[in-house]
Amino acid sequence: MATRTAGNLTDAETEAGTAGAGTVARTRGLTKRFGPRTVLGGVDLDIERGEFVALLGRSGSGKSTLLRVLAGLDRDITGDLDVDGTVAVAFQEPRLVPWKRVLDNVTLGLRVPDPVRAAEEALAEVALTDHSDVWPLTLSGGEAQRVSLARALVRNPDLLLLDEPFSALDALTRINVHRLVLDLWARHRPGVLLVTHDVDEALLLADRVVILDEGRIAHESTIGLRRPRGRDHPDLVELRSTLLGQLGVSLEGTS
Template identity: 55%
Template sequence: MAQRHPGELTGAASTGRDSVVTATGVRRDYGGTVVLDGVTLGIRPGEVVALLGGSGSGKSTLLRVLAGLDPEATGTVVVRGRSAVVFQEHRLLPWKRVGDNVALGLAGPDVRDRVRSALAEVGLADRERAWPAELSGGQAQRVAVARALVREPEVLLLDEPFGALDALTRLRMQGLLGRLRAEHGFAALLVTHDVDEALLLADRTLVLEGGRIVEESAVPLSHPRAPDTPGFGLLRRHLLDRLGVPGGATFG
């Protein structure tokens, strides 16, 4: 089982003493098939890191390990501060109203105020009493983001959070995530198949291949960004070449 320690970074487990997330030697196999083969990474406070790789490369597996959701993994994971997860599926409980879904697992006299504030931040101030079935796909995913935000995380773990949305809604959600990150200053690991999404949002990209991180690249572009930002195209071409994709923004 991977050792997961919330708290200060110490000793060999640290790849940087200012990291909020550090993974060292993370390994996971399924029936003898190695998916993660000694992965080591660090994420600094306020940094957005995009994790890219083909289907089956272990991206979602690594995120689950960092979130403490895979007891069969080995290695060491250190998380400093609170973390929250947003999955590709919103995972709202259909028998609970939107506000109750956001408040799930929380307690205290200020919970309702915090819920209303989080919903307002994602543009859903008027949907607290709605049922999940009454929401569009984009609205449901915004509720999932609000559910993560209300926990005031230092680290947000995002597993292809916009992959199931249509193109226009996806662009709006990317803009929302960028704005929320700027306002709250949380660090994030973004698992994505979309190279453009990675370059729009991340400070750094990692490529996972053969169970290992095989490339790490900075994204030296100021925010806000767009695909026509100078330098964006060169970074995009490099990542696509590294991923073995002859063209297009998605793969895997």
Template identity: 60%
Template sequence: MSDVVASVHDLHRTFADNHVLRGVDLEIRTGEFVALLGRSGCGKSTLLRIMAGLDTGALGQVQGGREPAVVFQDPRLFPWRRVLDNVLLGLRGRDRAERARTVLGEVGLGDRTDAWPRQLSGGQRQRVALARALVREPDLLLLDEPFSALDALTRISAQELVQRLVEAHRPAVLMVTHDVEEALLLADRVLVMEQGRIIHDERLELPRPRRRDHPEIVRRRVALLGLLGVHQDSSVSA
């Protein structure tokens, strides 16, 4: 049996005269964490939305996962529902409340089940969004720049949390990000997209947890920034 969870083959997507995706081929396997880098407008989020089943206008072959779940930059919580109810939304099964409480505990919000979204910080709201995705035990987790709206310290904490959650639940992951360092710290594979095509695909055989100042992380960071058109020293972030 194939361990490919999600794939696209010869994928094209056009909006009016704008050819956003141009023959994309990609496979993501069980438990694999793939980060997708690229400049704004290169087609990253369009590819993610297609794999999530949110955009059905593409041409080509798409296998988006049996149970995909998506976390966006905006947590998209319902402000009139408490934290637990937001996580329970659409969830089925007699043990659904127990499952939701368990996952909220995993993201560090076991004591905030009755809170309203407005009572939470930005980082806490994003943790609720992660809990809402993971409680469904997805085989494919799609992350669309989930940390980009967070401050630097909260972002580091959120990255560490996602790493722990992915190791515990083992979904296949596709994460769209502009942050090269984030990709290198979290992913098993790093892809670079340019003008609707994947132009670079590298595997990271590096032990975890990874350090930002590790020589191999620094070397690859500089190389990836170069692919993205940023030719500066290793202290610059994309």
């Protein structure tokens, strides 16, 4: 069976694992089955501290399953798994508790000497200081996702897991939240695994792009360009074509 140290969605405080000094998550031969179906088939993956990894793949490729395993939400696995430090997760849906105000959502399950102060500082980082006393149902989609990010970052995670957190946002809000996430990541430097279907999003945000196909890593590319990145950079144009091809998308006939 796999060995791991990790926690749950809101207060994933963990023991030190056995990953290398620069590695926050490490899997070897990680396998997950649902009955006769193999969802993850021997995944070997390292995520370094301060590294931003984007995980791409077609629907059913095992992306969200891998994220749930790393988060400690699915323990019925085989292989070797080690997560070193604290884990936090932000999902596609913000999953805010509707009967608790924003500040109380951020402090929920938080075990620090002064949780209110910590939550207030986290809300300030996502520019929502003046929303601390409002109800979640009064928030816009972008505001709710920013609360979700504050709730994750208030735990000072060593590993931040993002499960398609931008997919439900409109285009302009998504751009703003992308910038916010990069700013927060640069400030706190957790290892990040972003699950996404959006190749352009992966190229914009990530240091490395990993493609899952039928539960196995089919491709990896490292992006050596500094941010901000323009989509028309020759290296990105070529890499975008490569990634789309790996995902079964043909660009023939497009200009």
